[in-house]
Amino acid sequence: MPISFLTSAGDSRTQVPPHLQQIAIRSLDLGLSCLDKFVKGKVVLKGPLVSMDNGKYVLKTVIQELEHQQNLPRGLSSIGAVLFNKLARDFSEAVNTEDVVLMTGFTLAPSPTAHKDGLHSCNLQLGGAGDGGGACVYVCPALNASRSPAHSVTRSLARHPARASETQVTKYTYTALNKLVPDTIVNIYGVVTFFKQPYRSMGTDYCSFLKITDPSSVKVSCTVFQGELHNHPQVFRTGDIVRLHRVKAQSFRGSINVTTTHGFSIVVFDGTVGSPVVPRTSSRKLHFTAEDEQTVERLRRWASEQTALLGAAAVRLADVEPRMYFDFTCQLLAKAEMDRNCTLLKVWDGTECPYPLLDVSVEPDAQHGSTAVPGCRKGLVASVLVYDDHIKMTQDLKPGSYLRIYNLHAVPQTTSAASPSGRSDHLCFHLHGGTSYGRGLRILPKDSPDLQELQRALELLPASSDDIADVSLMDVWATPPESLEEASCDAERTCDHTLEQVPLSSVTKSTPPKTFHTRAQLKTFQPQKLFQCLKLYCPQCNALQNVPDEEAIGSAFHRAVGTAAFGSEPWLLTCFRESTEPGRKMAVHLPSSSHNDQTSLIFLEGAALEDVCQISEHRAVVPVRWHDGKMSFLDFSVPVFFQGSARHYGCRNCSRSECREPLPMELQEWDEKKVAEALGVQLLQYMLLMKLELDDGTDSLQALLWRDAEIFFGVSAQDTATDQQLQDRIQRTMDRLCPPEGTMETRPWLNLCLATYSAEEAGRSTVCYQVLNTKTVCPD
Known part of the structure; x- marks a missing residue:
């Protein structure tokens, strides 16, 4: 047997x-x-x-x-x-x-x-x-x-x-840090003396770093590699207690350190004496006994007597000095994306800075949240500029969140002001890139003593007679403006299949192709940056590509401006105009079939992106270049023609590279398909593509949402490309189906139609899943 x-x-x-x-x-x-x-x-x-x-x-x-x-x-x-x-x-x-x-x-x-x-x-x-x-x-x-x-x-x-x-619980044995032996798998406890927030490693995982000690006074470094951010240790300050199971001890340069191995798990406890012993962990299965609680309390008492372990306390805004680096506990009032490498956070902690603060302003439409504070005192609201690899942590932040920002830099910046010298120094706060000195930011847990202290400080803030109505800022921001639990959102099937509803475990065990009705919750989704789910698809060769961003399109036009040759044939008329780029001219070509009406095409050579956008508000524009005596499309990485706010892309593989003479036609109604056909262009179609991780307790799987994505969200992909309201609608839907700060227990159950199919990849057959015939039902 x-x-x-x-x-x-x-x-x-x-x-x-x-x-x-x-x-x-x-x-x-x-x-x-x-x-x-x-x-x-x-x-x-x-x-x-x-x-x-x-x-x-x-x-x-x-x-x-x-x-x-x-x-x-x-x-x-x-x-x-x-x-x-x-x-x-x-x-x-x-x-x-x-x-x-x-x-x-x-x-x-x-x-x-x-x-x-x-x-x-x-x-x-x-x-x-x-x-x-x-x-x-x-x-x-x-x-x-x-x-x-x-x-x-x-x-x-x-x-x-x-x-x-039998109900006896498995007993774990823990090793003191001074008893670690290289090449062994051990379980350990320790007090955090230093930590780094998770950062992207050279591979596919995120990496975080800890230094811990225990009453043996030995310090050990711990490196954690995990693919998901929520599986990393939730350490918020030095003095926190960590418990690590199944870590591997290694010898490195004469010292012992530990790293993750198969079956690794970590649990973190607040290190404050007298606070509740509540484990911070993403695992659904937690082995925690009364003996563990006693160990945590014993380490808390020992750590409280070690002044070297206490570390620097978080600094209030009222105590900030120019050029200092400090940890800052605050509440997020508003945020705005400055560019792809910088995000602006507007924060406060209820105290007033003794130095003038730089007010980094953005367009109202670009800012999420409000900076209206009691008394409208500018010294209460600080501008924090977050750079580079910390941008990812800011993407899911909601106004009203409580944050801990580590190694924040108070930077004096000189501005014009009404002073005798005409110059004045204002403080702005920078969270520089990298993780040196523990640099980073985290959302504070609800049981954090720092969060509770901050809430008490904000509640005691005196209201000013200048405040509007009787509502304090805490009434607005202490909880999200709309409770996701109250705004119900679910999904329902639109198909007419008469199928019995089955669990996901039955779906994953089936042989494709097959269609199922099932009920599940959304665990995660990709891409997290929802603008990346908008794709360009060629129905002829099945090519799929991302929609180029504004910077890439502008760069392509800028290169074309510098290489314009300004030919004339075979077009009827060529005239020159000043370009928006200084010292440049652009050529405006009209096809011989043109009647010079407001619906005909015009062709621009040597134009900047700004030129094309201005002219396309009135005429359909095709950006071109002159090559070997023939008019060619500018570049298939940019739209082949513009009409108003609409941008139409062509397939590089299935389109002609040269602009052919359009046939005489009156475009009384704008029809991009007729224009593309006249130019010899195979149009790319806008589509939405997402990967959803579904879970129902019996199993989990990853399903694509693309063919029926427009049905799912109730939007048109092409309209979404130029309509901010439709983009916001998709964002609200995903926030309700998969709240960034919610748990699986609070997420809605979705009634789905799932299809299984086989796909060939590198000569191997893979089973794939797709969401079909399903629409979301969310209040807008």
Whole structure:
């Protein structure tokens, strides 16, 4: 029998064949004979069961030696195991993470991922080559595991009924920081002495960095690699307590540090003595006992007596000095995007700066939120300019959020003023790029003592007689202006299929093509910058590309201005006009078929983007250049013709490169398709494309939304490209379906029509999912 259950992990020697001898994971080597050996460890990672094209199955798992085995010689204590066919299927149904397993009948093979995952250089292989070799897995289920209803598990519990009533919780062993040994997997506690906010690593993950200590007075560095920002440690200040499970100790330049490995998890606690012991974690499964609470309290008391651990307190606006760097706790009043590398935040903390503050102004339409404060005192509102890699953290910020900004720089800036010298210094605050000295910003959690102190300060702020009405700023911004929970938003199917509603677990197990009705919640979506979901699509060659931004289009026109040759044939008339760019001229060409009416095309050579936009308000404009005596399109990376605010792009692969003479026609009504056909252009169509991660508790999957995206949002993709109200409508819809600060429990359930299909990629067939025949129902 490939899977066999044991009654006790500690009594395994009396339940496995006596000729088998245990071997430590770190002692395994490719040249070693494993016929009479078994490996014992805890399952820390269990991969999915994968069906191969030949009808075979494969599953990968990772096992780690138990804590009481860690006194073995140094070496890696975790190893990957690859199971095949029937053994893989049985393992998938009967074994969970945290179970203790004994594996025998395995062979050793080089691990192709050892340099990435930090595991043993070998993999265990079981159940392959026709399922011969006597491979077997002995399992002792974790005492607190919720078992699958699979038949094999049920039979096991029937043989050992006492196990069904056991409720003992798995006990974790924690290692003091001065007892860490290189190349071991450990669990540790520590007090944070320094930290960096997550930043993009050289690969696909985000990286965050901590320095921690404990009563042994040893300081250890910890590097965390995780693909999602919410999985990183939620540390807000030095003195916070962290608990790390399954981290790997390493030796580096004479010191010990730790890094993440398979099965890693981290929990953070506020370090303030007397505050509630509330864990900060993104994990749905949390192992936390009364003993853990005692450990946190003990570390809090110890840290409170170490003055070196307290760190610098956050500075109030009233205490700021020019050129200083400081941590700042504040509330966001408004924000505005200055350019792609800078975002403006308008913030306050209820205190007044003793120095004049620079008022960075933007257009009212570009600003989200309001800076109206009690008494309209300008010294209360600070302008913070956020640069470079911190821009991502500002994108989802909502006015009213409470922030902690780390290593903020008070920069004196000279401005013209009514003073004897005619100049005056005003303070502006810069959050420079990079993560040096812990630079970054975070939204404060609701249980943060700093947030509660800030709220009390704002509530006590005296109101001024100049305030409008009797409503204080706290009434407006202490909570979002519209509660997402009150504004219901869901989705309903528009198809007439008579299908039974099924869970996502049934969808993911199906063989495409097939259509399903299901009900799920939106977990995440991409792209997060919603303007990036607008794409250009060629219906002829199926090419897909992003819509160029204004800067890229302007640069293309600027290059063309400098290379204009100003030809004349085959066009009827050429006249020259001053361009908006100083010292430049542009040529206006009319086709010979033109009657010079207000609906005919004109062709501009040597024009700047501003020229085209001005003229296109009255005439349809085709930007061109002169090449080898012929008129050609300017560049297919820019629109091939403009009409008012509409911009029409052509496919580089399916369009002519030369402008051909348009046939005589009267454009009494604007028809871009007729114009494109006359010019020899294959038009690109605007479309919306998003990837939605859906979850219903039984399973999760990623589905594309594109073919019926216009139905889903109730908008036209082409109109959305030029209509800010439609863009705002999509933003409001996504904010309600997937609130940036909400939890899965508060998100609406969506009734969806899902289709599965196969797609070929690099010679391999992949199962894909698509949302069809579904529309959102949101109050506007």
